[in-house]
Amino acid sequence: MTDSRPATTVIVGAGLFGLSTAVHLARAGRRVTVLESGAAADATTAAGAGFVGLWAAGYAWYWNASELALEQAGIDFYRGLDAAGYDIALRDTGNVWLALTEQAVLDHLLPFAEHPLRPEDARLLTAVETAELVPGLDPEAIVGAFIHPDGIQISAPDAGLALADLARVEGVEIVEHTPVVELLTEDGRAVGVLTAAGDRVLGDEVVLAAGSWTNELLSTTGRELPFARVIASRLTTAPFGLGELPTLMIPELGGLWIREHLGGLTYGNGVGYEALAVRDSPAERRPDRPDLVEAMRDHLTPIVTELIPAAAPVLDAAEAVQGVVSYTADRRFIAGPIPELAGLYVVAGDNESGVTHGPGLGRMLAELIVTGESPFVDPSRYAPDRFPARPFADEAAVAAAMPARREVDARARVEQAR
Structure with a gap:
């Protein structure tokens, strides 16, 4: 049988x-x-920070079309969850990379424009065009930007x-x-x-x-x-009336990213990270490293204030979330x-x-x-x-x-x- x-x-x-x-x-x-x-x-x-995009199309230079297929599968899957009625706070906001200097345009934005996997609707933006897409952004703080319109945001x-x-x-x-x-x-x-x-x-x-x-x-x-296991930190502010904006990526500032969250901001960069090997730390489900949080807060508050001035009153009280991520060789x-x-x-x-x-x-x-x-x-x-x-x-x-x-x-x- x-x-x-x-x-x-x-x-x-x-x-x-x-x-x-x-x-x-x-x-x-x-x-x-x-x-x-x-x-x-x-x-x-x-x-998780909850921004999803086609990173293999320029940003992650060490990935190729296989990773791009994984990324598209992720976008499609979350759209399917949303369509099935699951509340995952999905937003079709796109991903925008900012350049604060002309050198950053050369180093980071132009390679996106020339990348063989670039989405058809991805394009360079002037500072003024970027400010029209990003509520609260001071166009004087940037030189230009590049947008991938198909990126999404979710609540991880x-x-x-x-x-x-x-x-x-x-x-x-x-x-x-x-x-x-x-x-x-x-x-x-x-x-x-x-x-x-x-x-x-x-x-x-x-x-x-x-x-x-x-x-x-x-x-x-x-x-x-x-x-290589690493404690990663991000900050989240109280709401201050900010409208929906694309996920912002600023490679020249230690990988700084910023996205809107419930009318406020959530953001972070490498200053709030530390490898477990540095202190022989345990891999905790939810780490508690206030020193990393404060270092990142001190570092990023003036930067975020310059980019999005309306956020200034809420940045000092931003709350932290931390987790352990694993990088491979x-x-x-x-x-x-x-x-x-x-x-x-x-x-x-x-x-x-x-x-x-x-x-x-x-x-x-x-x-x-x-x-x-x-x-x-x-x-x-x-x-x-x-x-x-x-x-x-x-x-x-x-x-x-x-x-x-x-x-x-x-x-x-x-x-x-x-």
Whole structure:
């Protein structure tokens, strides 16, 4: 007699990566159980800034058409959530990169205009044109801008909760407040997991989607993913009557980004970041580092005031949200089978863009599990085995190996090395 029981997948982690994978697997006919150590979508996902765009079309110079496909999949997925009635605060505002100097136009904006993946409706803007699109922006504070009109904004916490609700509708079982402590194996294959309470949860395959905590569960396989884990901070002001505006990106100011949130602003840049390796800090679900917050507040208050003067009265009281993000050694995601153990898969390494790429990565991994291929992207770019089993001595070495964040900085490194 043929066993007609649907295949079962056990997923560890109920953030955007794990929940997206769960939804796509359930739609493909899998029975799916998701185990989460806390509440669903309440760790790194809940700290997401919520701007989604086509970053591979110029901004992230180290990505290509495969990442662009993941990004478009994310935009389409969130539009689908919104159309289905889930309140994720979706706004079709676009993404605008600002240049404060003529040099920044040369370094950052013109490469966007010349990029082979540039969307057809993307274009350069004058300072006056930019101010017409961005409520409250002082045109005297900038030289020019570049717009990708198709970018969207969502509330990452609300999107995470909506995704959990959708997963349940699709038949996924989500078990919260259930830490997983061990992989279960049999005859060289992953067959489930062991919870902290001693329960064995079995499946035909196991997916680790535990973010910055993934390596703890991988330790028995002999493989360590090349993560540099970082505390990331953002600030959110009280409302002050600001209208909807595009997400603003200012590469020349440490990657400063600004977006409207409920009539106020949410914003941040690298001043509010610190690698866990610097102080040998633990990877906490919701970090509390007020020193990083204050440093970023002090640094950004005069900058944001100059750009959007009406925000000045509320900036000093801006509240902070912090989370732990995981960068990879080549700034590409890690998603696919773990070669050391059959039936074990991973999706991790958000590279601070998990909100954008999570839905596409979940789709890709589900397709790999079900059919062995995923034609809409190049899965080899994300395969764990593109790295040796233990490629770096520590997280500081991972960070040192990462490509420069900006293409202009990468070119400068090459010139200095000559």
